[in-house]
Amino acid sequence: MTLKELEVGQVGTVVSIGEKGPIRRRIMDMGVTPGTKIKVVKVAPLGDPIEVNIRGYELSLRKDEANQIIIQS
Amino acid sequence: MSITIALAGNPNCGKTTLFNDITGSKQHVGNWPGVTVDKKEGIYRKNRQVTILDLPGTYSLSPYSAEEIIARDYIVKEKPDAVINIVDGTSIERNLYLTLQIIETRIPLVIAVNMMDEVEAKGDVINCNKLSEIFGVPVIPIVARSGKGIKELMDAAIEIANAKKKPNYLDIFDxxxxxxxxxxxxxxxxxxxxxxxxxxxxxxxxxxxxxxxxxxxxxxxxxxxxxxxxxxxxxxxxxxxxxxxxxxxxxxxxxxxxxxxLDHAETKSDKLDRILTNRILAIPIFAAVMYLLFSFTFSENFLMIEGLPSPGIWLAGLVEAGWGTLTGWVESALVSLGASDWAFSLVIDGIMEGIGAVAGFLPLVLVMFLMLSFLEDSGYMARVAFVMDRLFRHLGLSGKSFIPLLMGFGCSVPALMASRTLDSDKDRRITMMITPFMSCGAKLPIYAMFAATLFADSNKTLIVFSIYMLGLVVAILSALILSKFVIKGETSSFIMELPQYRIPTGKSILIHGWEKVKGFAIKAGTIIFASTVLIWFLSSFNFNGMTDMENSFLAYIGNSFKVIFAPLGFADWRASVGVVTGWIAKENIVATFGQLFANIEDEAVLEAVMAGEEALPAIKDVFTTVTAFSYMAFNLLCMPCFAAVGAIKREMGSWKWTLRAVGFQMLVAYIVALLINVIGNLIF
The missing domain is CATH 1.10.287.1770 (Helix Hairpins)
Incomplete structure (x- = not known):
């Protein structure tokens, strides 16, 4: 499944991140690497983007970007 | 021996606070060549031989934005004598990612682990000696907000710089x-x-x-x-x-x-965030914060209290009154010295007016930036982007664009400067191009004059409202077109840290506000001053010397250019002159019309026209309701006042982009006014 499908409050483990390119590079630079635990904290009031907790800090990303992150719940 | 030490670290790691601590007031803000990113330099206050350079915040040495390219190029190519890498102890894993990459460059390095007070409060223990042993660099615990550990940090950095000691070679890869x-x-x-x-x-x-x-x-x-x-x-x-x-x-x-x-316990920041970005409360809170931001700067009836000026308006009033008094003194001095007419006019209508035009904006810029840096430093600005992202994404903009656009309804000058808070050059440029389309306070008197003269009472509000809406619609369409076809930029994404909420220190807010005021006064001020004096010259002279506006160069120019405006419905030299004097300040159009159409010199009568209380029947000879609307639309959308152009130049950092922005605005104004005139005449 992907990070986008994870519900608020649930925790998953990152398996892999979508396609090569600057966006994936940035996602990984921000600490989203395989094996890391990731928790969905909330969804923005207008339904997008989402806020996740990873490596002890809060990161926000759009659902499109979350959809590229494959996780295991 | 003089040495240079660069500060590098993630955004929100307390880098600027540390920079302010180290340099005190001895700092200088410039621009990195070619980009609109502040270059901050300062001198260590305890040792004048040490220059400190504040690099833009960056998460990685793999470039993603203009800021990150600068930080990387500086470390790798310019090679400072040492780098201080500030690490936020509360999210140490992500922060060390940059550290590893700096170590890979093998530049002499000192690590400052910041926010040690918060780390302790969480119950975590960071063993700095152990880190130091692993990386082969000094690791100093600090609390930048209180100044704790700064002396030790600087001593270590100077020692490392002098010894040119490289970090360990780390065995990271397979x-x-x-x-x-x-x-x-x-x-x-x-x-x-x-x-x-x-x-x-x-x-x-x-x-x-x-x-x-x-x-x-x-x-x-x-x-x-x-x-x-x-x-x-x-x-x-x-x-x-x-x-x-x-x-x-x-x-x-x-x-x-x-x-x-306590690692997984909810912090105060988490609790606050639960309220501030709550599904239901987030938007009302956001609206309230924006309302406060706007009314604090621009409101004449602050907090809904009739006649109470907001801090911004109050300060602007003080500056204006002070400047008026000073101008009065200069006037009487000139009279007693027996100054000639042209010398008198040069000093009073040219120079004093020109400097006054710059000075009048300073309080607005100051007040707005005090509040903006509070929002930025406290962590709320990141939430603004988080909350508004969905709306603005489709325009190719970031949620943060909301702030400049909103402030544009007050005054374009601080609004344009607020575009600095946007992250990408593309967002900044588009936002600056469309911000002047938000109808600012100075354009209201123009609408009031036309409404009082040409539109029946029942229509007045509707007319003014529709012109505001027109600006908004044109701005949205422009953003769509610009982001789709004209201004290419990095692929838009929203991978952003939402930092912990923190109460900003008064010192950094004040330093930030002061920098903005100084930057505007110097960079934009010269443009505003020069153009005000130029228009003064054109409007008070012809080849025979000093004259009235009717016979001036400006009238001549208005006459020769009026054909351009014929398709828009106002081929009248006085209308063209109005467009030009409007560039000094948009409300000048009313004064110009008063003078040229009705010979009004009396201030009180002019004020009444500006407020829409008195009609100006003479303009009916030139304008119909349709062409009046076309004229209002043209002045709303065309080049903003020189002060705003100065702000665009300051923020764009290049003449090329400034001219593009102004050219775009002129083009849009012409097309929209043309459409109004053609379609309006078909209907009415």
Missing amino acids: DNISGAVERIAETLEDPKEEDRIWKAIKLVEGDSIVTDSLPENKKAFVAEMIKTAEKSADGDTEAKIADLRYKYITNTVKKAVKKGA
């Missing part, structure tokens, strides 16, 4: 990648070994800038080496390297950081 790095490094020609290794790492990572800089004859060899390395990395060395770095960090953190029992 054999395949290390092997490829080594083999590539051997073929590179940079004189220093550490540069060859760093470049080789970046090549294996697939860094586009470094790869492009490679000589053609080496590209094939490098590509082959990467292919070999990729075999062990599932065909993806880029991901593998990021992964290996984080694995190294996880191991290091295991050795040097003891997570406290």
Whole structure:
């Protein structure tokens, strides 16, 4: 499944991140690497983007970007 | 011996606070060449030989934004004597990712672990000696907000810089990648070994800038080496390297950081965030914060209290009154000196008016930036983007664009300067191009004059409302067109840290506000002053010397240019002159019309016209309801006042982009006014 499908409050483990390119590079630079635990904290009031907790800090990303992150719940 | 020390770190790690601590008031803000990113330099207040440079915040040395390219180029190419890497102790894993990459450059380095007070409050223990041992660099615990540990940090940094001591070589990568790095490094020609290794790492990572800089004859060899390395990395060395770095960090953190029992407890910041970005409350709170931001700066009836000026308006009033008094003194001095007419007019209507035009904006810029830096430093600004992202994404903009656009309804000058808070050049440029379409306060008197004269009472509000809406619609359409077809930029994404909420220190807010005021006064001020004096000259002279506006160069120019405006419905020289005097300040159009159409010199009558209480029947000879609307639309959308153009120049950082923005606005104004005139005449 992907990070986008994870519900608020649930925790998953990152398996892999979508396609090569600057966006994936940035996602990984921000600490989203395989094996890391990731928790969905909330969804923005207008339904997008989402806020996740990873490596002890809060990161926000759009659902499109979350959809590229494959996780295991 | 003088040395240069650069501060590097993630955004929100307390870097600017530390910079302010180290340099005190001895700082200088410039621009990095070619981009609109502040370059902050200062002198260490305890040792004048030490120059401190504040690099833009960056998460990685793999460039993603203009800011990050600057930070990386500076460390790798300019090579400061030492780098202080500020690490936010509360999210140490992500912060150490940059640290590892700085260590890869083997530049003399000191690590400052910041926010040690919050780390302790969480119950975590960071063993700085252990980190120091692993990395081979001094690691100093600090609390930048209170100044704790700064002396030790600076002593260590100066010592490292003088000793030119390099960090340890860290064994981060696996054999395949290390092997490829080594083999590539051997073929590179940079004189220093550490540069060859760093470049080789970046090549294996697939860094586009470094790869492009490679000589053609080496590209094939490098590509082959990467292919070999990729075999062990599932065909993806880029991901593998990021992964290996984080694995190294996880191991290091295991050795040097003891997570406290409170690690998963909800912090005050989390609790606050639950309210501020709550599904239901977020939007009302956001609206209230924006209302406060706007009314604090611009409101005449602050907090809904009739006649109470907001701090911004109050200060602006003080400055204006003070300037008026000073002008009065200068006037009487000139009279007693027996100054000639033209000298008197030059000083009073040209120079004093020109400086006054700059000075009048300073309080607004100051008040707005005091509040903006509060929002920025407290962490709320990131939430503004988070909450508004969905609305603005479709326009190709970021949620943060909301702030400049909103402030545009008050005054374009601070609004344009607020575009500095946007992250990408593309967002900034588009936002600056459309911000003046938000109808500012100075344009209201123009509408009031036309409404009182040409539109029946029942229509007045509707007319004014529709012109505001017109600006909004044109802004939205412009953003769509510009982001789709004209201004190309990085792929839009929203991968952003939401920092912990913190109460900003008064000192950093004041320094920030002061910088903005100074920057505006100097950079924009010269443009505003020069153009005000130029228009004064054109409107008070002809070839025979001093004259009235009716016979001036400006009238002559108005006459020759009026044909351009014929398709828009107002081929009258006085209307053209109004457009030009409106560039000094939009409300000048009313004064110009009063003077040219009805010979009004009386201030009180003019004020009544501006407020829409008195009609100006003479303009009916030139304008119909349709052409009046076309004229209002043209002045709403065309080049903003010189002060705003000055602000655009300051924020764009280039004449090319300033001219593009102004050209775009002129074009849009012409097209929209033309459409109004043509379609309006078909209907009415």
